[in-house]
Amino acid sequence: MSKIILITGGSSGIGKAVGEFLQEKGYTVYGTSRNPETVQNSKLKLLALDVRNTNSIQFCIDEVIRLEGKIDVLINNAGVGITGPLEEIPMEEIKNNFDTNLFGPIALMKAVLPAMRSQKSGLIINVTSIAGYMGLPFRSIYSASKGALELITESIRMETKAFGIQITNVAPGDFATDIASRRFHAPVQKGSAYEQVYQAQLDMVNEHVNSGSDPIDMAVAIAKIIESPKPKVHYKVGAFMQKFSIVLKRILPDTVYEKILMNHYKL
Template identity: 60%
Template sequence: MSKVVLITGGSSGIGKAIGEHLASQGYIVYGTSRNPDRIQKTDFKFNLLKLDVTDPENAVSCISEVIEREGHIDVLVNNAGVGITGPVEETPDTEIRKAFDTNFYGPINLMKAVLPHMRKQRSGLIINITSIAGYMGLPYRGVYCATKGALALVAESMQMELYRMGIEICNLAPGDFNTNIASGRYHAPILEASDYGENYARVMNVINEQMQDSSDPALIGKKVQRIIESKNKKLHYKAGAFMEKVSVKLKQLLPDKVFNKLLLNHYKL
């Protein structure tokens, strides 16, 4: 029996790459989008369902639709997310809440919706797409780092809560991948009169340069397949450039001042 996979934020970027790869490997794949009717369906190898991850009732109805069509759901990939940059002091509270609504509460909404079904079938896998940025505080990306770090910690707790129920959960943290996340990212404006202005502009230049040399999101699709088919799953996985993955180890090993100095040099601060 083919495994049934639901991928949130499956209309573009990493989500679409995961869906296309899994569909090509024989999985039954459903992606989600807030506005699937606006998308050219001929470009997709899998079904697209309407979903706003910030709406708990919509999360329940989306999961129910997959169950009604297929009879079961085996894998949930919590991929939907938004980017946000800016000095924390100058980032509007409404934008901070929006980021948490999508990146943190959104995945929780989907997990709460799918777990009753997975508990009933005594099996299931949840993969949360977090971020390398969730392992550390990066300058002018503090809110984004916080949303992804919070999601990773929730998964750590849930892994123990679900331990004896036949349900597995893990985090996959990508580094920089060539997606359109920047186009939908909220950028706090760079204010010339601000004490943060010059450094914020410098950091944004570095981030944009990194995105130009970032990896192909198709690699994430292959990584997700390996996780699904692994018999001994880990809690944390990472994907990205060598130095991105090494930075997580350096964060653990180096004194805070030394690690922060490395980040300051990297971002030309």
């Protein structure tokens, strides 16, 4: 039987690329969108899901199980970007980011684990970010929410192994998607102590996203994980220097690594 895959955030960007690639490989794939009726020409079956709403999450999980009898793979892909000086990011936006990037994936795992435990098998893939391995200037909240999901994955992976369930995470670097248009940018405030330097960083971040890797690289990587009998704890997908930055953080003194980052971001 074809594996049944649920991927959150499957209407655009990485989620769409991954979902369509897996479907072409013969898997049965369900994507999600907060408003699936507004998505034009989707190749995936789209279900309504707001990862910030536990009722919406439970309904989505129940619907896939009702239609297919099981869920073999959950890909927690839905997420939002956020930038700004920490001092100037509104608290409601910080909470929204954690609700989407961290608490949403946690709630989805909690909702799908009983079914996976019952079927004595299952795979959960959490899409995090290379930014989650380090505190980046003006991306503090994004780094924190994705970094927290990395650690949650490490923990729950050990808790669920005895039930035949595998949990892993994939950390992408910069990919050429429309995430920049959907990211929350704290407004550049005229006269702010951060005005000039933050505007320069905003330009740099958008430039990197627009010149990022092809999302198909993520699709290929995730397909290999699904086909692996023993997925690793961590996977990184992206440009060499982005992945190498994680190695540097591990081996360099903190202040040296901080100086490298500050030089890179011209701070």
